Amino acid sequence: MSAPWTIVGQGLAGTCLAWELWHRGVEFRIIDRERGGSSRVAAGLINPVTGKNFEPTPRVAEFLAEALVFYQTIANLLEGEYWHPLPILRLAADDREWNKMLAKRERPDVACWLANHGAPHAIDGWLGALEVAGGGRIDTRAFLDASRDFFRGRGIYQMEEITRSGDTRLIWCDGAAGLIGGRCGSHRCAKGEILTLHASGWSESHIRIGAGGWLVPLGNHRFKAGSTYEWDRLDEKPTGEGREKVMAIARRLGGNADIGILAHEAGVRPILRRSEPMIGPLDMGGWMFNGLGSKGSLLAPGMARRLAEWICQGIGPEVGMRYRHQRH
Ligand SMILES: Cc1cc2nc3c(=O)[nH]c(=O)nc-3n(C[C@H](O)[C@H](O)[C@H](O)COP(=O)(O)OP(=O)(O)OC[C@H]3O[C@@H](n4cnc5c(N)ncnc54)[C@H](O)[C@@H]3O)c2cc1C
Numbered sequence: 001m002s003a004p005w006t007i008v009g010q011g012l013a014g015t016c017l018a019w020e021l022w023h024r025g026v027e028f029r030i031i032d033r034e035r036g037g038s039s040r041v042a043a044g045l046i047n048p049v050t051g052k053n054f055e056p057t058p059r060v061a062e063f064l065a066e067a068l069v070f071y072q073t074i075a076n077l078l079e080g081e082y083w084h085p086l087p088i089l090r091l092a093a094d095d096r097e098w099n100k101m102l103a104k105r106e107r108p109d110v111a112c113w114l115a116n117h118g119a120p121h122a123i124d125g126w127l128g129a130l131e132v133a134g135g136g137r138i139d140t141r142a143f144l145d146a147s148r149d150f151f152r153g154r155g156i157y158q159m160e161e162i163t164r165s166g167d168t169r170l171i172w173c174d175g176a177a178g179l180i181g182g183r184c185g186s187h188r189c190a191k192g193e194i195l196t197l198h199a200s201g202w203s204e205s206h207i208r209i210g211a212g213g214w215l216v217p218l219g220n221h222r223f224k225a226g227s228t229y230e231w232d233r234l235d236e237k238p239t240g241e242g243r244e245k246v247m248a249i250a251r252r253l254g255g256n257a258d259i260g261i262l263a264h265e266a267g268v269r270p271i272l273r274r275s276e277p278m279i280g281p282l283d284m285g286g287w288m289f290n291g292l293g294s295k296g297s298l299l300a301p302g303m304a305r306r307l308a309e310w311i312c313q314g315i316g317p318e319v320g321m322r323y324r325h326q327r328h
Contacts, residue, residue, distance in 0.1 A: 004028050005311070007171045008162045011039035012140065012296040013289045014173030015147045016304035019074060022151075024312055030151055033161035036236045037175055038267035039296060041194060043216050043224040044138035046298045047088055047209065048113045054090065054101050056109050057295060063302040064134060070301035071138060078150060082143040085136035086217065087115060091129045091210030091253070098127040105130060125255075126210065135207060137216055137224075138297040170286040171311070176268035178290055180234055184278065188271040191234055193242030194226040195264050197250060201257035213249030222262065225250035238264045269294055279307040279317070287311060 005021065007014045010032035018030045046067070048060045057063070071083045092098035104110045105118035115131035123129050151157035162170065172178050179187040196218075204217035216224040226249070228242045243264055250259065272278055272291035277299055279289045289307050292299055309315045 003169050005169050005171055006031060006162070006167070007173055008032075009037070009173035009175060009178075010144065010148055010157070011037045011173065011175050012042075012144070012300040013175065013292060013304065014171075015039075015144055016070070016300040017171065017173060017289055017307055018147070018151060019070070020304045020308035021312075024308060026308075026312060029156045029158060031158045031160040031162060032148075034159050035161075036177065036267070038192075038269055039144055039175070040141050041192075041236075041265045041267035042140050042296060043194060043214065043226055044140040044297045045135070045207065045214060045216055046138065046295075047132065047135045047207070049090070049110055049132050050295075052097070054097075054104050054110070056113065057298065060113075060298070063298055066302040066305065067298055067300075070305075071143065074143065074147065078146045080142055080146050082139050083136060084139065087206050088132040088135040089121060089123070089129045089206040089208050089210075090132055091123060091126045091208060093126060093211055095127065101128075101130055125252075129210075131206070137207070140297065166285045168285040171307075172282070172286060172288040173290070175290065175292075176234065176270040178288070179270050179272065180268070183282075183288060184272060184290065186273065188231065188273065188275070189234055190269045190271055191230040191236075191266060192227040192269055193238055193246055193264070193266045194224060195243065195246045195250065196262040197223045197225055198260040198262055199223060199250075199254060199257040202254040208253040211249050211252040213246065213253065215250055215253040223250070223254070225253070234268050236266050236268060238266045242266065277303050279303055279310065 004027035007018055007030040010030055014030055021028045049056050075082050092101055105114055111118060113132050113134055115133045121129040148157055176189045179189050198221055200221050208215045213226055225246050228245050270290050271293045275293045278291040281287050306317055
């Protein structure tokens with residue numbers, strides 16, 4: 001009988017894959033060095049229409065449907081609650097951005113995500129806003145901690161740092177650490193800083209996105225605000241400069257209020273060229289699952305399912321999928 005698989009890294013990638021193997025009855029263990037990683041820092045935001053260009057994420061309907069079923073299945077099993085749906089207000093700060101959003105709201109692949117047939121909202125201090133439906137946030141830390149407890153309780157989770165490579169039974173889900181270490185050649189990993197805030201006067205009805213950042217209500221007057229993008233210093237240390245930048249975003253999106261900082265964290269997003277996730281076998285032996293970029297909450301479950309099918313049944317990605325893989 002062959003040795004069990006070892007998943008290296010218990011972030012979103014490794015954990016979603018662990019659940020896919022668990023449901024298939026495959027023998028595996030999952031290990032993590034319990035130092036750093038971006039999944040526990042992330043706001044967990046899922047937003048179907050994103051970025052400066054107000055574009056839908058490729059195949060978002062398919063990946064979102066799969067992700068929601070996945071998280072709900074695990075929530076039922078672990079008696080937790082990880083998915084918190086909330087409408088999104090996408091705010092426009094200038095004419096150029098607003099005109100782009102107004103033009104795109106007519107496109108069927110954008111219109112299908114807009115609430116109230118794309119009717120604009122008037123918000124003080126902004127040119128306008130559109131409400132995006134279907135979004136929300138995953139409580140990534142609760143999901144990861146409960147999953148870790150589950151696997152640890154069954155003796156298949158271990159704290160360990162793996163340094164050797166080349167073992168054909170290793171599945172590298174080691175996030176930015178692996179990419180910075182050179183696993184896939186060039187990368188575009190980006191550090192991000194995030195604040196957890198307390199503010200009593202801010203609206204909690206919507207996630208707000210604009211001014212190059214976001215403000216995500218957590219309930220009880222608490223919010224996550226982010227984020228910065230930094231490509232040169234890829235450490236996980238919060239900085240004064242980052243704090244000021246995120247505070248400025250939070251104030252711009254939330255408005256004036258008495259704000260208390262509850263936490264200030266930093267992580268590094270694992271980003272590959274074209275910002276596409278990557279799964280597949282490695283030339284050096286073993287497999288990898290990486291490159292979730294800024295969309296780990298949305299993409300990890302669907303990518304994990306595809307990788308599990310590939311590993312267990314030899315079924316590789318369908319032709320024309322917008323994700324890449326390495327060849328033997
Ligand atoms: C500030 C910030 C905000 C973000 N907000 C969002 C958001 O709102 N929505 C969203 O979808 N995404 C967001 N992201 C992106 C998201 O965090 C990533 O897409 C996702 O977490 C990547 O998951 P991963 O499992 O690939 O990597 P990681 O979460 O980094 O996991 C890798 C794991 O591997 C472990 N590890 C590494 N090397 C080894 C080794 N040699 N041996 C053992 N263990 C090892 C690490 O300890 C870590 O736990 C954000 C990121 C940042 C930095």
